[in-house]
Amino acid sequence: MKKDWIVKLSAFAGVIGLSLSCIGCGSVTGGTGNGNSGNGHNGNGSSSASGNVQNNSGSGNGQNNGEACELQNVNIGTMTIAFYEHYNRATAEAINANTDIKLPEYVITLDAEQIAAIQATVPAIEEYVDDGSDLCNCAVALFDKYEICINDEIVLNCDPNGFIWETDPWTVYTADAFAEAVNNIATEYLAENIYFNPFEEGVDFIIHDGDSIEVTDDLMERLGEYSFSRVECATDYNSFDQIENVITLSNGGVLLTYAEYDSYAYLDGANYGYYVVICEPSPTTLNEYLENVYNNRTNGFGVIDDTAEITVCAGDVCVVADDELADMIRSQSKEMEYNHFDWLNENYEIEESVVIVTDNGSYYIPIDRTYGNRYYVTENGEKFFIAGFSSEVTSRVFELVGIER
Secondary structure, eight states, rough: OOOHHHHHHHHEEEEEEEEEEEETTEEEEOOOSSSOOOOOSSOOOSSSSOOOOOOSSSGTTTTTTOOGGGGGGGOOOOOOEETTTTOOHHHHHHHHHHHSOOEEEEEEEEEEEHHHHHTTTGGGGGGGOOOOOOOOEEEEEEEOOOOETTTTTTTEETTTTEEEEETTTTEEEOOHHHHHHHHHHHHHIIIIOOOOOOOTEEEEEETTTTEEEOOOHHHHHHHTTEEEEEEESSSSSGSOEEEEEEEEEEEEEEEEESSSOOOOOEEEEESEEEEEEEOOTTOOOOOHHHHHHHHHHHTOOOOOOOOOEEEEEEEEEEEOOHHHHHHHHHHHHTTTTTOOOOOOOTTTTOOSSEEEEEEEEEEESSSSSTOOOOOOEOOTTOEEEEOOHHHHHHHHHHTTOOOOO
C-alpha cells in the first residue's frame, strides 16, 4: 500500500494501546509491546497493534487477590460494551485520528439474558492487592479492549485476559469470569452482525503475482475460515503499491490484497466498493496462505495423490493412517511453508523422529518435545525445514505409533 500511509499506521499500531501499571505502586505509564490484538472471532489476535498481555512477576498473576470490593455488590440494571474490532481502543482511536482509515466503534446494549450472564460473574470480582514488596517489579500490561458502562454511572475498562479497572480513582480488579463473559458477548455479536466471508458464493479465479492458482475444494475450505469486517478509508485504492492477490468472486466481486500490508484488502463489485479488515485464523495471514499454496504447487511440495496411502513410522513400528488423519495430513502438507538452505544437506542429522511417509517424501517430527525443528525430505534426499503440522495431527500421529507426549 502507499508507503507513507503504511509507515504512519504501523507507527501508531506499534506503540499505542497498553496501559502499563505497576499495580502495587500506584503509578501508570504508557508503554509499547509486540503481540496480537485478541480479535473477537477466534480469540487469537491477528493485527499489528500492540497488546501482548504479560505479567512480569508472580505478584501480577492474581495470586495476591482477595480484597472485597464494591463491584461485588453491584446489581446490573443496564450495561453497554463498546469496542473496536481487531484493535484495542487506544490504538483504534489513534488510527482514526491520524490516518485515512476510519474504524467503526461497536456498542452493544445488553439484553436481559446477557445481563444475567454478566451478573453471575460479579461476586467473583476481587480488587488486586499488592504483595507488599518494596520493589516495583509487579508490572502488568493491561489491554484496553472493551469499555463497559454499568447503570449509566460505572465505567470500566476490560482486558479480555482477566483484568478490569477504573481510571478515577485508579483501581485494578481481577475478574476472569467477568472478562470471559464480556468477550463471549462481543464474539457472538461480531459473528452474527459484523463478520462476512466474500468467498461464500464461490471463487472463479485467483491471480497471485501474475500467475493463476487453481481453485480446489481444500483451498475453498481454508478460505472459509477467514472473516472480514468493513472499514472506511479515504485513500483511493489505485494509489496503493503492489497488489499481491486478485481474487475474482463468483458473485461478480473482486477482492484485492496488497503485498506491503496484509491486514487490509479492497473489495469491489457491482454495488459496493470498500476496504475490509481481514481476520485470519492465526498465525497465517491470507497473503501468506496463498503464497504457500502457490509455492508448494509450483515446486511439487506436499502430497500429490489425494488417494495415496499415508504411513506413520517410529523405529520398526509402521501403521497406516486412517482416512480422516490421512486427509488432514494431505491437506496441511499442501499449505505449510517449506524452507531450504544450502547447509541443510543430506548429512545433516535429524533427531530421533516419528516419520510420516507419503507419496512425495517424508515428514519428520522429533520425539524429543524440546526439539523444535520439523523436516520434510524429498524422495531424492533434499531436506527442508517446515512449519509443521497442527497439534491435532501431531498428537494423533504419536498416538498411532504408541508414543506418549
